[in-house]
C-alpha cells in the first residue's frame with residue numbers, strides 16, 4: 001500500500017497528542033465486512049484506537065446499496081452525529097463503500113449533509129490515509145465522486161477480530177449484470193487477485209493459527225476468467241486445490257458462487273477434498289424460468305435443480321441460498337415455482353429479500369403491478385415453508401458425528417461452548433477453554449431449529 005507509509009507516521013504523531021478513537025459501522029455483505037477489517041488495520045497503523053460508538057472521534061461508515069433500507073439507516077445516523085459536531089466535539093465522519101459510488105447519494109450528501117468530512121468510493125483504500133490526514137489536520141474536506149477504478153488493494157494491514165476464522169478476497173467486481181442488482185455498477189468489472197498473493201495471505205494466516213478460511217468474491221467461480229499469459233487457464237477449482245495443500249488450514253469455505261458457472265470439475269474438487277466445507281451457498285433468486293430470464297441469471301429452473309441435486313449427492317452437504325420475492329410483475333404461479341424449488345432442494349439456510357428497486361438498474365425501469373402487501377405475504381409464505389422443512393433436515397443429523405471448530409463459550413450458558421459444523425450449523429456442547437480454536441468431533445444429540453446440541457466424542 002503505497003500511501004499508508006507516507007501518512008502513517010504523521011498521523012501517529014498527531015494521535016500521540018489527540019488520542020483519537022475510531023468506530024466503524026459496517027453495512028451489507030461479507031465483502032464489506034472484510035473491507036472494514038482492512039480499514040481497522042489502516043487506522044490502527046495510524047495510531048487510532050478502537051472506541052465505542054458513543055466516545056469515538058472518527059466514524060467510518062462502510063456502506064451498502066444492494067437494498068434500500070441501508071440508505072435510511074445511514075442518513076438517520078448522520079443526523080445524530082451532526083449534533084455532536086454542532087457541540088464542537090472533535091468528531092470526523094468518513095463515508096466509504098458501495099453507496100458512495102451512486103451519484104444521487106453523493107449529491108444528497110453535498111446538498112444536505114455538508115458536515116461529512118470524507119466520501120470515498122469502493123476502490124479508494126489506498127488514498128484513504130491521505131484524505132483522512134488532510135481532513136483532520138488541515139480541515140480539508142473531500143466530497144467527491146470517485147470512479148470505480150480497476151485497482152486492487154494488496155498488502156493492507158488487515159485486523160482480524162476472530163482468532164481462528166478469517167476471510168480472504170479472491171476476486172473483486174462482477175460482470176453478470178443481474179437486472180435487479182447494483183453491484184456491477186458500484187464495484188466495477190471482475191478482477192482476480194493473483195494466486196501467489198492469495199496463497200501467501202493464507203499461508204501467513206495458517207502460521208498465525210487460523211484454521212478456517214472463507215474465500216470471498218461476488219462470483220467466486222469466475223475466478224481467473226480475466227487471467228492472461230502464463231496464468232491463463234488457472235481457475236477456481238485449481239485455486240481450491242492449491243489452498244487444500246496449506247498445512248494448518250482445516251476448513252475452506254467460499255461465497256458466493258454463481259449457479260451458471262457451477263461446473264462438474266468444481267463439484268469433483270469439492271467431493272474429493274478433505275477440507276472444503278460441506279456447505280455450499282447456491283443463490284437461487286427465483287425458481288421460475290421466466291423470472292430468471294428477466295433477472296438475466298442465465299439458468300433455468302431445471303438447470304438450477306440439476307446443479308443442486310448433484311451437490312446434494314455429496315455426503316452430509318448442506319445448501320444455503322438467496323431468494324428475492326416480488327420481482328417486478330412476478331405472478332402467483334411464478335412465485336409458486338420458487339416454493340417448488342425450495343421444497344425439492346430443502347435448503348439448510350435461506351436469505352430472503354423483498355425486491356428493492358435500485359436506481360440505474362434495468363429492473364428498476366420494469367413495470368410492477370404487484371402490491372407491497374402481496375410481496376410481504378410471499379415473503380411470509382416462503383419463511384413458513386422454510387421453517388416447516390428445517391426440522392426434518394436437522395433431524396437427519398441426529399446420531400451422526402461432525403467436525404466442529406470450537407469458537408468459544410455460549411452466550412447464554414457459561415458451561416456450554418459453541419461452534420459451527422462443516423455444514424455451517426451452530427452446535428452447542430460441553431467443553432473447556434483448552435479446546436477453543438480446535439476442531440473436534442461432535443455427535444449430535446438433538447435439534448432446536450436454529451441450533452443443534454451435541455457431545456464431544
Ligand code: 5AD
Pocket residue numbers: 029066067180181182283285322323324353354355356357358
Ligand atoms: N432487491 C432485493 N434483493 C437484492 N439482492 C441483490 N439486489 C437486490 C435487490 N435489488 C439480494 C440477492 C443477492 C443478495 C446479496 O442480495 O439475493 O444474492
Ligand code: SF4
Pocket residue numbers: 174175176177178181182183184218219258
Ligand atoms: Fe449482483 Fe448478479 Fe453480480 Fe451477484 S452475480 S453481484 S446478484 S449482478
